[in-house]
Each structure stands twice: as structure tokens, then as C-alpha cells.
Amino acid sequence: MKILVPVKRVADPDNANKVKVSDDGSRVTSDGLEWKMNPFDEWSLEAALRLTEDAGAKKRVGEVVLVSIGPKDEVQTIRQGLAMGDERGILVEAEDDDLDSHVVAQVLEAIAKKEEPDVVFLGKQSADGDSNVAGTKLADFLDWPLVNYAMHIATDDEGKTFTVKRELDVGQQTLKVTAPCVFTASDRILQPQAIKNGVTADDFAYPESDGGRYASLKGIMQAKKKPVEETTLEGLGVTPTRVNAYGSFTLPAARTGSTVFLETVEELVEKLQTEAKVL
Amino acid sequence: MVRRPGRGTVLGAMATYLFETDAHAELRQQIRRFAASEIAPHAHAWEEAESFPRELYARAGEIGLLGLGYPEEVGGHGGDLSHVIVAAEEMVVAGTSVGTCVGLGSHGIALPPIVRFGSDAQKERFVRPVLEGTKIAALGITEPGGGSDVAGLRTRAVRDGDHYVVDGAKTFITSGTRCDFVVTAVRTGGEGHGGISLLIIERDTPGFHVSKKLAKTGWWASDTAELTFEGCRVPAVNLIGLENAGFLAIMANFVSERLMLAAQCVAIAELAYRETRRYVREREAFGRPLAGFQVTRHKLADMATRLAAARALTGEALQRYLDGDERPSLAAMAKNTATDMCSYVCDEAVQLHGGYGYMREMIVERLYRDARLYPIGGGTREIMNEIIAKTEGF
Numbered sequence: 295m296k297i298l299v300p301v302k303r304v305a306d307p308d309n310a311n312k313v314k315v316s317d318d319g320s321r322v323t324s325d326g327l328e329w330k331m332n333p334f335d336e337w338s339l340e341a342a343l344r345l346t347e348d349a350g351a352k353k354r355v356g357e358v359v360l361v362s363i364g365p366k367d368e369v370q371t372i373r374q375g376l377a378m379g380d381e382r383g384i385l386v387e388a389e390d391d392d393l394d395s396h397v398v399a400q401v402l403e404a405i406a407k408k409e410e411p412d413v414v415f416l417g418k419q420s421a422d423g424d425s426n427v428a429g430t431k432l433a434d435f436l437d438w439p440l441v442n443y444a445m446h447i448a449t450d451d452e453g454k455t456f457t458v459k460r461e462l463d464v465g466q467q468t469l470k471v472t473a474p475c476v477f478t479a480s481d482r483i484l485q486p487q488a489i490k491n492g493v494t495a496d497d498f499a500y501p502e503s504d505g506g507r508y509a510s511l512k513g514i515m516q517a518k519k520k521p522v523e524e525t526t527l528e529g530l531g532v533t534p535t536r537v538n539a540y541g542s543f544t545l546p547a548a549r550t551g552s553t554v555f556l557e558t559v560e561e562l563v564e565k566l567q568t569e570a571k572v573l
Numbered sequence: 574m575v576r577r578p579g580r581g582t583v584l585g586a587m588a589t590y591l592f593e594t595d596a597h598a599e600l601r602q603q604i605r606r607f608a609a610s611e612i613a614p615h616a617h618a619w620e621e622a623e624s625f626p627r628e629l630y631a632r633a634g635e636i637g638l639l640g641l642g643y644p645e646e647v648g649g650h651g652g653d654l655s656h657v658i659v660a661a662e663e664m665v666v667a668g669t670s671v672g673t674c675v676g677l678g679s680h681g682i683a684l685p686p687i688v689r690f691g692s693d694a695q696k697e698r699f700v701r702p703v704l705e706g707t708k709i710a711a712l713g714i715t716e717p718g719g720g721s722d723v724a725g726l727r728t729r730a731v732r733d734g735d736h737y738v739v740d741g742a743k744t745f746i747t748s749g750t751r752c753d754f755v756v757t758a759v760r761t762g763g764e765g766h767g768g769i770s771l772l773i774i775e776r777d778t779p780g781f782h783v784s785k786k787l788a789k790t791g792w793w794a795s796d797t798a799e800l801t802f803e804g805c806r807v808p809a810v811n812l813i814g815l816e817n818a819g820f821l822a823i824m825a826n827f828v829s830e831r832l833m834l835a836a837q838c839v840a841i842a843e844l845a846y847r848e849t850r851r852y853v854r855e856r857e858a859f860g861r862p863l864a865g866f867q868v869t870r871h872k873l874a875d876m877a878t879r880l881a882a883a884r885a886l887t888g889e890a891l892q893r894y895l896d897g898d899e900r901p902s903l904a905a906m907a908k909n910t911a912t913d914m915c916s917y918v919c920d921e922a923v924q925l926h927g928g929y930g931y932m933r934e935m936i937v938e939r940l941y942r943d944a945r946l947y948p949i950g951g952g953t954r955e956i957m958n959e960i961i962a963k964t965e966g967f
Contacts, residue, residue: 377599501632508607510637512650514599 295356295453295491297342298411299380300402300428301335302362303371307421319542321391322422331371333505334417337479340506342415343379344489345447349498356453357381359409363388363401369522376517377509383522386530394538395423399431404530406436411474412453418443418478433476441469445482448490588843588881590659590888592895597659600652604660607636608668616670619794620939625673627709627751633677634706638664642681647688648701653895654829657681658836665840666847669936671943672794675837679748679795682830683710683756686771686822690814699754699773711752713743713774713800714823721956723758723823724766728802730759732809737761737772739805742784745950749798750786752776757802758819766820773811780805791942827952831904832894834951835887838908838915838944842880845915845922845940849873852926863925872925876918883907883914902964905957912947912954919944 305313305324314323331339339360346356358380362368365387372383386401406414414436419426433440445466446459453473460467461480482488486499509517527534556562566573589597611632619625633639642657643649664674680703687695702708719725728741739759746755754775762768774781780803787797814822850873853863863869890907893900922937923930930937948954 374599374602501635504610505606508603508636509599510603510650511596511600511641511652511656512637512645514596514603515651518596 295346295413295449296409296411297346297356297358297453298361298402298406298409298414299335299339299342299358299375300361300363300398300414300416301339301371301375302332302364302420303329303368304332304420304422306330307333310421313545315543315545319544320540322543329370331374331506332417332420332422334419334421334479336417336506337481337483338415338417338477339375339378339380340503341444341447341477341479341483341489342413343507344494344500345413345449345453345491347379347491347494349494349500354379354381355493359384359411361386361402361405363393363398364390372522373517374509376520376522377513378507379513380520382520385522385524387524387526392534392536394536395425395427395431396537397532397534398428399435400532400534401527401530402428402432403435404532406432406474408530413456413473413475413477414438415477415479418480429476429478436474436476439471439475440477441471441475442478443480444477445480445485446488447477447483448492450490450492452492588884590655590884590891592655592888592892593659596652597656600656601659601663603636604638604663605667607638608664608666612664612668612670612673616668616673616794617934620670620672621793621933623672623793624796625670625676625794629673629677630706630709632706634704639677639680639706640704643684643688643700643704647696648704650704654832655891655895658833658891661833661836662840662843665837666844669844670794671837671841671940672792675792676748676795679712679752680704680710681833682747682826683712685826685829686756686813687773689825690771690818690822692810694810695773695813702753708753709748709751711746711748711755712826713746713749713755713757715743715745717742717744717799721953724769724820726758726760726769728757728759730761730770730772730807732761733806735809736806737809737812739772739774739780739802739807742799742801744799745787746798746800747795749800750783750796755800756813758823761819762817768817769823770816770819771813771822772807773813774802774805774807775811778805778807790945791939792946793939828894828899828901828904830951831908831957832887832891834947835883835890835904835907835911838911838947839880839884839887841940841944842876842883842911842915842918845919845937846873846876846880848936848940849876849922849925852929856927869925872921876921879914879917883911886910900964902961905952905960908947908951909954909957909961912944915944915947 305327309327312327316323342358346358347354360372360375360380360383362372363386369385372385376383416429430440441458441460443461444458445461448457455472458469461482484503637650640650641652641660642654645651665671668674684700687700703710714723716726730737730739754773757772757774759770759772760768761770782801784799784801789797853869856863887907890903893903919941923941926935926937929935932938
């Protein structure tokens with residue numbers, strides 16, 4: 295089974311309150327913040343690793359290819375994934391400001407056609423832009439089946455077909471899809487028994503986790519030797535057509551942190567209506 | 574937006590050692606995430622309970638933490654003492670429970686003699702399972718009758734056929750109450766350092782007793798025990814290296830142990846400093862945050878300065894050690910500098926926290942108690958000065 299996992303870096307989401315807007319309001323700046331792999335991509339990456347390994351024997355049985363689009367040092371994000379166990383990476387050089395979900399989907403379409411994976415497994419959204427668009431657009435461009443917010447994935451024929459449970463507000467939906475296909479994941483995909491790949495024993499349970507697996511020093515050192523192919527939009531034959539233009543950015547109003555104590559429920563309801571405007 | 578469980582302490586750019594490479598930075602990131610999500614949420618509870626779950630060993634083995642600094646041939650994950658030290662620092666700073674870290678790491682002093690001088694069979698049987706987290710290792714040197722005087726130890730091992738019969742006692746043994754085996758210093762020959770050997774004594778050996786779990790000033794989450802051996806029959810194949818050559822193996826261990834302890838002091842002080850920096854911005858007195866007073870800023874400046882100096886010396890001593898310079902004096906100087914600094918920084922941290930600094934719920938109160946161990950353990954401050962004096966030739 296071959297899985298393509300797109301990953302991007304985002305400014306440390308745990309310190310999002312330190313993000314600033316430039317003086318002219320034209321862009322968001324995250325100076326001084328550490329880059330991290332988009333946590334939603336980390337979920338998909340972990341799920342892809344689980345689909346392509348024999349967890350009991352700690353053996354890889356498939357291939358995971360990472361792809362990232364961005365400036366040259368975005369290769370760090372790819373190396374991070376390679377340290378977790380992925381086989382190789384592709385870096386598409388581009389400036390962050392020239393990208394939107396549409397261009398990202400264009401690039402991924404070109405790579406998917408070249409790599410011919412069984413699955414493209416994306417994060418459901420990015421923790422910075424929160425657009426939740428690229429996966430859906432990609433499936434549309436490729437004309438492949440799409441399963442968003444997968445929470446449980448099972449295959450018993452090496453990824454030719456999948457039975458996938460989706461997490462919805464109203465409950466769960468179970469779908470059967472034939473590869474090649476596009477997945478995005480909900481956080482429940484990290485549950486100890488959410489992936490059944492027909493190779494790892496059915497009763498195997500991964501440790502409880504809220505993110506991808508930890509890379510060991512051995513993995514970190516090995517990652518430095520794994521192949522990362524570098525290419526460009528032109529090299530892939532992609533003519534980027536942006537569909538989004540950003541007007542301006544403003545920061546949300548600072549919280550005052552003051553606490554007001556009220557005497558009656560009536561007062562509370564009135565304040566919730568007139569001041570907080572949440573009712 | 575993803576929220577990770579944790580203490581909400583902002584872990585910004587930590588000062589690092591000069592020797593660090595990209596691999597150290599990436600390792601720090603992994604260990605920080607592990608410690609923040611799997612230790613920090615339980616740190617206070619485990620310290621108060623004076624224990625952490627045994628399963629944590631397996632988890633730490635699985636992610637390669639226990640195998641750091643050990644070659645792959647014995648089940649390790651490669652790397653050297655520099656990787657062990659940065660990982661330990663992240664464990665302390667992001668995990669916030671010093672006791673848990675030192676308990677998990679007790680193999681760091683117990684295994685090196687087996688790795689260096691032990692047989693292949695011993696490495697398979699004792700080193701590999703510890704690095705996987707399925708067995709727990711402890712080191713037993715100190716005796717109730719004498720601490721620093723290693724050459725005078727009295728626990729006796731008498732050869733009887735294929736066995737040694739061991740009688741005696743050991744104390745202050747980290748992980749002693751639940752270890753699977755103890756690398757034990759015993760007297761197999763005459764008086765002095767020439768009559769000492771290292772034996773691996775397994776806990777299911779008849780005559781092996783945990784006589785008591787010791788109550789300590791700090792390091793609460795780490796168990797510390799007094800052990801007694803009454804006619805313990807230990808297979809002779811459990812002898813590490815040659816008979817009566819144990820003193821050398823013990824001494825060879827000391828330089829790296831002291832560097833590890835110095836680095837732990839740097840880590841503890843780093844955490845105490847950060848906790849304090851955060852607290853003085855939040856806590857108000859006389860109408861403004863404590864950080865608004867010059868006296869507070871100067872105290873913090875002194876803490877940061879001493880921390881930077883101890884980090885620099887520890888880093889230099891480590892680099893020289895890795896380059897093959899094993900002068901014991903430099904490790905001793907680094908340990909004394911770091912322990913003095915750590916005691917000072919933790920004391921100032923408590924002072925700046927005021928009444929809250931004296932309360933058990935605060936991290937700095939715990940660190941203040943943890944810090945007291947370091948001028949004593951792994952060779953006292955006074956013994957360090959003896960080593961320095963001898964090397965300097967006066």
C-alpha cells in the first residue's frame with residue numbers, strides 16, 4: 295500500500311496568542327514562534343504509518359511518501375515525518391504568500407498523478423488558515439472518492455478497498471470506498487484500535503495519544519539519510535491559479551480578564567443578550 | 574485548534590548547550606512533547622504519592638528514551654552522553670517532576686559497568702530488557718556504615734563453587750524497592766580498593782530483602798531503599814568483569830554520573846527560573862506586578878547569570894569528556910558549580926514566590942527540596958573538592 299501524506303508547517307499553535315498582524319494589516323506575522331508540523335497533518339501521518347506497518351513485528355509493509363509545499367527550510371517538516379518512519383519526501387519549492395488551498399490542490403493533483411498512490415491522506419485543515427478545503431478540492435480535481443473526517447479505517451486487501459467510519463455531528467457514517475481515494479481524519483483516528491490494516495493483529499492496541507508517534511534518536515539520525523526530492527511548480531507543470539485574495543487582517547480584541555458578579559438570573563440573561571450578544 | 578494537555582507553561586526558547594546539533598534540537602522537541610503530555614499532568618500527584626506507574630518504563634523504552642546513549646548492539650538507540658543530557662533536561666523542564674525523571678533514569682548509573690565490562694550473555698539478559706523498559710535496574714554502592722568511603726565497603730561475597738555467597742547491606746538505593754536487579758559492589762578480596770568486585774544480584778534471590786523504603790527530603794516520586802543480603806547465593810556468571818577489579822569500573826562510572834548530575838542541576842534551575850519569571854509577571858503587590866520592582870529584576874538577573882555560567886562549564890566538561898579527556902577534576906568542578914548554582918536559584922525562586930513558595934502546591938517548593946540532594950549524591954561537595962585538590966596537586 296502506498297500513501298501520499300501532504301504536510302505543512304504552522305507557527306506553534308500552542309502559542310497562537312503570540313501571533314501578530316503587520317502594521318499595515320496586510321499579513322499575519324509569527325516572528326519568534328517555533329515552526330511545528332500542522333497537528334492535523336500529524337494525525338493523518340500517524341494513521342498512514344499505522345496502515346502501512348506490522349505493528350507487532352515493528353516492520354514496515356508499505357510506503358508513505360511525504361509532500362510539502364513551501365520555502366526550502368520546509369524540508370525540516372519533512373525530516374520530522376521521516377524520523378517517525380516514513381520512507382521518503384518531496385519538497386515543492388514555493389513562497390507561502392503565493393499559495394492558497396486551490397494552488398495546493400493543483401500541486402497535489404500533479405504529484406498524485408505522478409506517484410499513483412492508493413491513498414492521499416490529508417489533514418482535515420491547517421491550524422493556521424483553518425480553511426478545510428484542500429482535501430475536498432484535490433478529490434474533485436482527481437475525480438477520486440473522498441472521505442472526510444475518517445475516525446476508523448479498515449482494509450483486508452492491502453488497500454484496494456477500505457471500510458471507513460466518518461465522524462459527523464449526528465453520529466457515525468460507514469462507507470466502503472475503492473482506491474485510489476482521498477482521506478482526511480478526525481482526531482479519533484488516533485484511538486488505539488482505529489486502524490485495521492489486515493497485517494497488524496486485530497487485537498493490537500496502540501498507546502493512547504493526542505498526536506503522532508515520538509521519533510527516537512535512531513529515527514532522527516536515519517531521517518537525515520532518507521531521500522527528499524526537490525521540485526518546483528514549473529517542474530510539475532502546474533500553472534498556479536489563486537482563487538483567494540486576502541483583504542486585511544485584524545487581531546481579535548484583547549480580553550479584559552475582569553470578572554463581574556451578578557445578583558439575579560434576570561440580570562445575567564439581560565447581559566448575555568445586550569453585552570455578550572450570545573443569546 | 575488543537576489543545577495539548579499540559580501545564581500551560583509557555584516553553585519558549587530555552588538556553589541550550591554550545592555542543593548541540595540539529596539532532597539534539599529534534600530530540601529535545603520529541604522528549605518535550607512526551608514529558609509535557611505524559612508526565613506533567615501527573616507530576617504533582619506522583620510526587621505526593623511517592624511513586625509513578627511502572628508502565629512508564631515500558632512507554633519510555635518504546636519511544637527510545639531509555640536506550641539513549643547505548644549502542645544498538647545491546648538494544649540501545651545510539652547517541653552519547655550529550656543526547657542523554659539534553660533529553661533529561663527536557664524531561665525535567667517539561668515534565669516538572671524531578672523524582673519521576675531520576676527514578677526512570679536509575680539505569681543510567683547501573684548499566685554502564687555491564688556495557689563496558691560485562692559478558693555478552695549479561696548484556697542480553699540485563700541490559701536489553703532494561704532499555705526496553707521491561708526490567709528495572711539499580712546500582713548499589715553506598716552502605717549504612719559508610720558513604721563516600723567506597724574503598725572501605727564491607728558487604729562480603731565469598732566464592733562457593735559456582736556461586737558467591739553475599740552478606741551485607743546497601744542504602745540510598747534509587748529504584749531499590751522495585752528493581753529487578755542491583756549492580757552491587759561487594760568485597761571479594763582483601764581490604765582497600767583492590768578487593769572489590771561488581772556482582773549483579775537479582776531480586777528473586779533467596780536472602781535478598783528490601784529492608785525499608787526511605788522517606789526523603791526531595792525526589793519523592795523516585796523510590797529509595799535500604800537493601801540487605803543474607804546468605805544470598807549469586808551465580809558466579811553474574812560477576813561483572815574480573816574479580817577484585819570492581820573499583821576501576823565504579824570509578825569509570827563516576828565522571829559520567831557527575832556530569833549527569835551537573836546537567837540535572839542546570840535543568841532544575843532552568844525550570845525554577847522559568848516558573849519564577851512567569852510568577853513575577855502575574856503576581857501583583859503595591860499596585861504593580863512583582864516584575865515591576867528593580868529588586869525583582871536584579872534577583873532574576875543574578876539567577877540567569879549563574880545559570881548561564883553553570884551551563885557553560887557543564888557543557889565544556891561534557892565536550893572534553895566526549896573528546897576523550899576524562900580528567901575527574903573538571904567533572905567535579907562542573908558538579909560543584911552546578912549544585913551551588915541550583916541551590917541558590919531554587920532558594921531565590923522560593924523567596925520571590927513569597928508565602929506561596931512555601932506551599933506544597935507550588936513547583937518551586939518541590940524543586941527547592943529536590944535541589945538539596947545534589948551537593949550530597951554522586952560524591953559530596955567535599956569529596957569533589959578532594960578530587961580537585963588531588964588533581965591540582967596540592
